[in-house]
Structure formats: C-alpha cells, structure tokens
Amino acid sequence: MKIQDAYVIVTSPGRNFVTLKIVTESGTYGIGDATLNGREMAVVAYLEEHVIPLLIGRDAGRIEDTWHYLYRGAYWRRGPVTMAAIGAVDLALWDIKAKAADMPLYQLLGGRSRERVMTYAHCTGSDIDACLEEVDTHVKLGYRAVRVQAGVPGIATIYGVAKRAGERYEPADSELPAEHVWSTEKYLNHVPKLFAAVRERFGDDIHVLHDVHHRLTPIEAARLGKAVEPYHLFWLEDCVPAENQQSLKLVREHTTTPLAIGEVFNSIHDCRELIENQWIDYIRTPLSHGGGITHVRRIADLASLYHVRTGFHGPTDLSPVCLGAAIHFDTWVPNFGIQEHMPHEAITDRVFPHDYRFEDGHFLVGETPGHGVDIDEALAAKYPYKRASLPVNRLEDGTLWHW
Numbered sequence: 001m002k003i004q005d006a007y008v009i010v011t012s013p014g015r016n017f018v019t020l021k022i023v024t025e026s027g028t029y030g031i032g033d034a035t036l037n038g039r040e041m042a043v044v045a046y047l048e049e050h051v052i053p054l055l056i057g058r059d060a061g062r063i064e065d066t067w068h069y070l071y072r073g074a075y076w077r078r079g080p081v082t083m084a085a086i087g088a089v090d091l092a093l094w095d096i097k098a099k100a101a102d103m104p105l106y107q108l109l110g111g112r113s114r115e116r117v118m119t120y121a122h123c124t125g126s127d128i129d130a131c132l133e134e135v136d137t138h139v140k141l142g143y144r145a146v147r148v149q150a151g152v153p154g155i156a157t158i159y160g161v162a163k164r165a166g167e168r169y170e171p172a173d174s175e176l177p178a179e180h181v182w183s184t185e186k187y188l189n190h191v192p193k194l195f196a197a198v199r200e201r202f203g204d205d206i207h208v209l210h211d212v213h214h215r216l217t218p219i220e221a222a223r224l225g226k227a228v229e230p231y232h233l234f235w236l237e238d239c240v241p242a243e244n245q246q247s248l249k250l251v252r253e254h255t256t257t258p259l260a261i262g263e264v265f266n267s268i269h270d271c272r273e274l275i276e277n278q279w280i281d282y283i284r285t286p287l288s289h290g291g292g293i294t295h296v297r298r299i300a301d302l303a304s305l306y307h308v309r310t311g312f313h314g315p316t317d318l319s320p321v322c323l324g325a326a327i328h329f330d331t332w333v334p335n336f337g338i339q340e341h342m343p344h345e346a347i348t349d350r351v352f353p354h355d356y357r358f359e360d361g362h363f364l365v366g367e368t369p370g371h372g373v374d375i376d377e378a379l380a381a382k383y384p385y386k387r388a389s390l391p392v393n394r395l396e397d398g399t400l401w402h403w
C-alpha cells in the first residue's frame with residue numbers, strides 16, 4: 001500500500017490545530033495531529049519541507065521503518081518540533097493500518113485491557129469557593145477525578161485558572177505573550193487550603209489532582225508535597241522543571257504525594273532516569289508530541305517495569321485526533337492510570353468528527369476501523385490560522401520565571 005499523497009491542514013475552529021493527512025494509492029487515508037501550541041507553523045514547515053517529500057511512494061505499512069527513517073535519518077534528533085512531526089506521521093500510519101485491517105486501533109495494539117478509560121476534569125475558580133462550585137458541577141457530570149486550580153490572594157492572574165466563572169481557561173489567549181506576575185510564597189501558603197476545602201466538602205471518594213506547572217524549585221515542591229499529604233492527592237503534576245531529572249529525586253525523598261510529569265517531554269530519554277529510579281508515578285507524554293504510538297508505546301513498556309502508569313496530557317491544544325488515538329491506547333495499555341479531559345469547543349468537535357464518547361466520568365472507545373477521528377476539510381477551511389501565544393511569568397522583582 002504505497003503513499004500517494006500527504007498534506008498539512010491548518011485550521012482554527014476555536015483555536016489552532018495542525019493535521020497531517022496521508023493518502024494511499026488505494027484511497028485509504030489516515031490523519032495525525034501535529035499541533036504544537038504556540039509554535040504551530042514550525043511543525044508545518046518541518047512537515048512540508050522535510051518530511052512529506054520523503055513519504056511519497058513509501059509503503060504505508062512499514063510504520064516502524066518509517067519512524068526510524070525519519071528519526072535517525074534526520075541526524076538532528078529529538079526536540080518538540082521534530083517529534084511532533086514524526087508523531088503526526090506515525091498516528092496517520094497507524095490509522096491507515098487499522099483501517100486496512102478493518103479493526104479499531106485498540107484491537108491492533110493488542111485488544112482491550114479495560115472496559116472504560118477514567119478521565120479527569122479541569123475545575124478552576126478565581127478563589128477557593130468558586131473552584132469548589134466547579135468541582136460540584138463536574139461531580140454532577142459524573143467525573144470521579146478533578147484537577148483543582150484556584151486563584152491565590154495577591155497574585156492577579158495565574159495561567160491555568162479561568163478568568164471568569166464557568167469559563168474554561170484558554171492556553172494561548174493573546175497574539176503576543178501576556179505577562180503574569182508570580183509569587184511562590186503566596187502560592188505555597190495558600191494552595192494547601194484548597195485541598196483541605198475540597199476534602200471537607202466532597203469527602204474522600206473523589207480523586208483530586210493539581211498542576212504546579214513547573215513553577216517550584218525542588219525543595220519548594222518537597223514542602224508542598226509534604227503539606228498536602230493529609231489530602232491524599234491522586235497526583236501533583238509538573239512540580240519542578242525536569243531538564244535535570246535528579247530534581248525529582250529530591251522531591252521524592254521528602255514526600256509520599258504521587259508525582260506526575262512529562263507533558264513537555266518528547267523522548268524516552270527525557271524520562272528514562274525518572275522511571276528507572278521510580279522517582280515518579282505517572283508519565284504524561286502525549287502520543288502526538290512523543291513521536292506517536294511507536295515511541296510512546298516504548299515509554300509505557302519501560303514504565304510498566306517500574307510501577308509507573310500513564311496519565312496522558314489531554315488539553316484543548318491537542319486535537320481530537322490525538323485524544324481519539326489516546327483513548328485507543330488507554331483502552332489497551334496494561335499500565336494505564338488516567339486520561340486528562342479538557343473538552344474541545346463544539347465547533348472543534350464538528351471539524352473533527354469522532355466516535356469516542358464521554359459517559360459517567362470515563363471515555364468509551366469507538367469501534368470504527370482506525371483511530372475513529374476524521375477531519376471535515378471543507379469546514380476546516382472556514383477557520384484560518386491566527387497567531388496565538390502562551391503567556392510568560394515573572395517574579396515580583398521582574399525576573400523571568402516558569403509559567
């Protein structure tokens with residue numbers, strides 16, 4: 001089954017998405033998500049200039065060989081742009097293979113390990129009470145797990161907290177980066193009160209998660225992990241940046257709060273030390289940014305040896321193509337933990353028709369051959385790309401910080 005054509009579709013139904021479509025001689029096609037939030041056009045150029053010409057005429061069935069051809073063949077290895085481009089090719093090729101086999105993707109991966117995929121919701125509020133109302137709403141929608149983020153007195157704007165009640169936060173909300181001001185001390189003094197309030201109102205039965213978004217140093221993260229132990233979080237996410245993997249060792253030595261990390265990783269080498277030393281509990285690298293199913297499956301297998309489970313990144317800035325493929329992977333992978341769910345806007349869902357369903361706090365995988373997500377190209381063409389940037393953060397003295 002030779003690849004006859006491949007092209008990139010850039011569309012902005014509510015926010016920017018980049019999709020790679022690969023078409024074979026028989027007419028069977030597959031699609032992959034190539035969206036890299038805030039750096040979308042870099043992946044477009046990488047695909048159009050350096051990848052698509054190599055795909056034409058190749059055997060679409062040789063997924064493993066194509067992965068190595070693109071990875072080793074480029075000489076310049078790893079990095080989010082390269083790996084998002086390879087990931088899009090890989091997802092599209094798995095889609096084609098599953099369609100050709102007339103199977104839903106999870107069957108091709110090895111079949112079901114579970115009936116349904118537990119997912120967590122985002123609950124944010126300008127203060128603790130507003131956040132608790134969001135938790136209440138999501139518990140009533142059936143969620144068993146909630147990620148809670150609340151405003152902190154004395155900090156005007158925090159990335160990840162919606163600006164208005166009932167709204168979701170938008171990851172990339174302005175043409176050029178907005179600037180926020182951050183105070184670690186104010187945050188550390190306030191945030192344990194949020195978990196205490198959630199447990200007091202909702203009891204012990206819901207899973208509670210929290211994203212620190214890389215803003216702490218290791219010893220500060222250790223302090224937070226210890227402080228929140230009484231509220232038994234499901235996980236504390238991205239508590240420190242992890243370019244230095246040893247940072248997680250320090251945190252681990254001080255606290256039993258479970259640790260999740262990896263949404264900005266794109267290679268097994270970014271997390272190998274973290275996994276082999278059992279410094280983390282959940283690995284979050286998504287299929288699209290981690291070089292596709294072919295590579296992330298290796299990460300999951302390594303993780304399974306060390307009691308580390310998957311908890312894939314699932315924000316709105318990964319398209320329904322990535323989410324749909326993730327739900328197949330989650331249905332199969334033996335060491336599944338949880339799947340993030342930040343619902344896409346209705347118009348995004350119309351541009352990307354899909355067969356996965358949310359029910360009772362879980363995703364249910366579809367039975368359509370392939371990964372079950374398509375793109376309506378005519379509708380997509382109505383929503384042209386708009387530059388959108390993620391924010392930056394500064395400490396109160398003006399020092400540039402993690403956001």
Ligand SMILES: O=C(O)C(=O)C[C@H](O)[C@H](O)CO
Nearest residue numbers: 037171211263314315317340
């Ligand atoms: O979903 C999360 O956990 C995030 O941290 C969202 C990220 O900030 C977002 O995907 C950046 O583009």
Ligand SMILES: [Mg+2]
Nearest residue numbers: 211237238263
């Ligand atoms: Mg995160």
